[in-house]
Amino acid sequence: MKNFFATPLSEEDFKKKNFCFETWIGNCFYAWDCGVAIGKYLEGLKKGKIIGVKCPKCERIMVPPRIFCEWCFVLIEDFVELKDTGRINTFSISYISWDVKKLEKPQIPAVIEIDGASPGYGILHLISEVDPKEVKIGMRVKAVWKDEKEREGKITDIKYFKPY
Amino acid sequence: MKRRVCIVGIGMTPLKPLSEEVSYKEMMFEAAVKAYEDCGINPRKDVDTFVCCSEDYIEGTSIFDEYVPDQIGGALKQVHTITSDGLFGVCAAILQLLTEEFKVAVVEAHAKASNILTPEGVHMCALDPIYTRPLNVNPIFIAGLEYNSFLFNYPFTQTDCAEVVVKNKKNALKNPYAAYGANLSVEDVLNSFPVAYPLTELEVSPYADGACVIVLAREEVAKDLKKKPIYIDGFSFIQGSPNLEVRSWEYPRATEEAAKRAYKMAGISNPNKEIDFCEIDDTYSYKEIQNALALNCQDIIINPSGGSLGMGYIYEGTGLMRLIMAVLQLRGEAGSFQIKINNELPKKALVQSWRGLPTENSCVLILNRE
């Protein structure tokens, strides 16, 4: 004889809070050290450049940068400047935000293979200035940068990529 | 244990209060490279399984195990996380090696404690959300209650506990991997800020950054590697209760149970005579005395490395750092802080760790040079 316990509460119950409960808002803040590789990457973004690295052994050119090749397990010291153009590897059209709120205007996240990096090496970013229906895998795109004065060394220094 | 497992490689970064020159990945990479060089293996070819020890809230990343494989040579290989102190991770690796499906295992643990801007806020989230957290008291109160109960029920004084701090910080002065070596007096300790009476500020292990990686192998593989293997004669890990109302306040009963089992496995009946030194948990001053009592090893050298009071507390890496320090001693590689027993290198060591507040658990390893 199998038993399957659990006492379901409805959305209504949760709204009315007709049960004993406690709430808590976590106070969890961090300042993550960027280190060598991501530090260089962010510095590059501030200057309007996308920086990658080249493995001395397999010669793969990778982005985002890292100081090790995960396949050869060797130290990487060779930072290379990549282009700010690329092609769409895959994309989506998102109608909800990260916390599941409806978006007025859909976002188009995509993996963009960066020109100058080895084939298949891409980064996550957004596509804009395009009708969502027109977006295709393989489409060529170019970074749209924030004004130099507004750039602060973050991934958002690239506003988005747009077809060109 | 009939089949034997050994520690064949160690790698670590010196502990520091800050480590802003490198990211956590780069810190892990440095420790991993050192460990693989130490035993002369290539992780891409020679390692069969990897265990990483980390907790999401400490990293500030959910499902943190995503971010561990690349920098330790584990990409597209057998990697998993044990959310516990590194010493528990070592137990997970030993169990895997004993199945005979694996020959070489790697265990990693690290901390970027300096990256947590709100360590208390993070720690609060570990308290029971219904019975304890709503009281909104800093979790250090649990240490205060334990300490006070210990002093009340056992023949030790606060001065005895302060002496632990003096000893460990002094030992740490000789240890190049330690971040918090100091020459203090008992009065300095007793007169420091009273965090949670009777516990004072200097009796709490200060946070540090650092990464530790160790390589374990089955005996038959270990023989062919670069360094003399250190054998694991016994191991045990025991969970107590997460509920404060059921917790044992005055005595670390999980340590006693873990020790009992590890001694049995290692065939040790009189630890004070048979073990040469130990590296044990000293997150708080009184913990070292409590744990030594429960381990029944009060008469031997305790924490020659300086413990976490002297070296720094690196969250899940703390126990793994204790183990690495013990391996250095057994190999005779401890240099400026090397201990000798009757002019000879120590032969047997005990390592023990605890996961910190509010948990009740313990892990014990018995190491043997022969």
Next chain:
Amino acid sequence: MGRRVAIVGAGMTKFVRRAKETGKELAFYAAKAALDSCGAKLRDIDAVVLGSAPDTFDGVHMKGEYLSCGAGAFGKPYLRCYVGGGTGVFAVAVGWYYIASGIFDTCLVVCEEKMSSYQPHPQGAFLTIFDHTTERPLGPNLLWIFALEMQRYMQTYGIKKEEIALVAVKNKKNALDHPAAQIAAEITVEDVLNSEVLCYPVQRLDVSPVSDGACAIVMTNEYLARRFTDKPVWVSGVGWCLDTAYWTNRDLAYPRYVEEAARMAYKMAGIRDPRREIDVAEPYDPFDYKELHHLEGLMLCGRGEAPQLLVDGKTQRDGELPVCPSGGLLGVGNPIAAAGLMKVIEIFWQLRGEADKRQIAKKAKRGVAQAWGDLMQVGTVVVLEI
């Protein structure tokens, strides 16, 4: 091959959207049900394994410690293992190494997840699975990565949305026969295609729900197994594999990490030709296309061929290779780690002929359960046989 390891008992809670029980109480219900199912007492258990996914769901830091008493770990050796969504199946691998090591004779494996604690919506917890510096500032939603992977999969092999929707139809229907199911339903392909587009090509009915629940199993060595049951189910292979964290550097069209994990498990189980030697499969299906993707990774069909198996009805309960006879995550629910273990339990019940209305038509001797997790990165596989 080392020592043989058996599963002798299993139990689970009902999967619900919001449970009144605490996480500990859910874990207890499942653990107790597993012990009762084979007449075991807690004192018969040597060691305990807990599987649970992100701490932010339950909202408790060091959640493994918090849940330990509900998993029956007091005074016992206890570890919490963690490989994201792959945890549920991986916990069985930890149970396997506990026992195959020869150190422990019996163990209890418990998986729990209480997602409803996270406010206002559990999906928000997934923001923080992305890289804090290079990705999180873009405000990613969990569905992004699935949508990106689904798009890549569809494009590479020319797969149609209609074919993928059939998975949701099959699994939600299968779940009608599962007494613990949260969102079992009789739906059509049109219902899926007409449901709200969340993150193109992912639509509402392509997605499994958020859930609270727990599952547990009892494992023993081969000598003790028959003390607890007449029908032990053997864990003949376990496998796991974690791919690189740089997910934007990988081709998402094929889950090579699942293949690596499967190869490890098959090798251990002595399986050479999985298509012929496996009778029933429970691949991980948090999204409908994932079932197909994982069937390919498990090498139960060629790359891009899984949709045809489905269209031909071969993966129905009366088909050649029944897939997700339980109803999967899409139908039974998805309390992350518990959902993975639910799949192992389903294979356990199927092999013992105890799946009641869900019992598959063919006589099954060997089955495989698989889970997946992290940033489309980890594969965990368990092969069971009777």
Next chain:
Amino acid sequence: MEFKVNKKREIKHHLGQLPVESLYTAGIAGEKFLLGLKEGKFLANYCSDCDFVFLPPKLYCEFCFKEIPDEDWQEVENKGILVSYTFVHVDSNGNKLENPIIVGAIKMADTDTTFIHKLLDKVEDIEIGMLVEAIFAPKERRRGSINDIVGFRKVE
């Protein structure tokens, strides 16, 4: 190993948080207990197999996994012995406190557990072994929470 790469950088950190907002149900046993507190009562329960009384009560005995039946719930007296205490001089954000928060571990009458709560007495009056009782919040302010108890005070 040495890094030859230039470590001098202008960008050192990336700031962020783990946004976690949670709503925790008190659970099956917890709700019963907290509703008891709301009435000013301490409800405990008893595992007859382990001969152990839990306060707060549990759905199950964590030592033997017996599901504790309703008939083994009982009210216990609002009276207990202080088994340990501490004066906490830092708040939950790590800031120093001028007036410490006093926390006690209290063994309530006829229970085998230590109940954790704040103590309301003066620092100098507190000693291990003293008899204490819970002071409840005014009835209208109670909502079924551990904070329905304001704290514990020495019984004269």
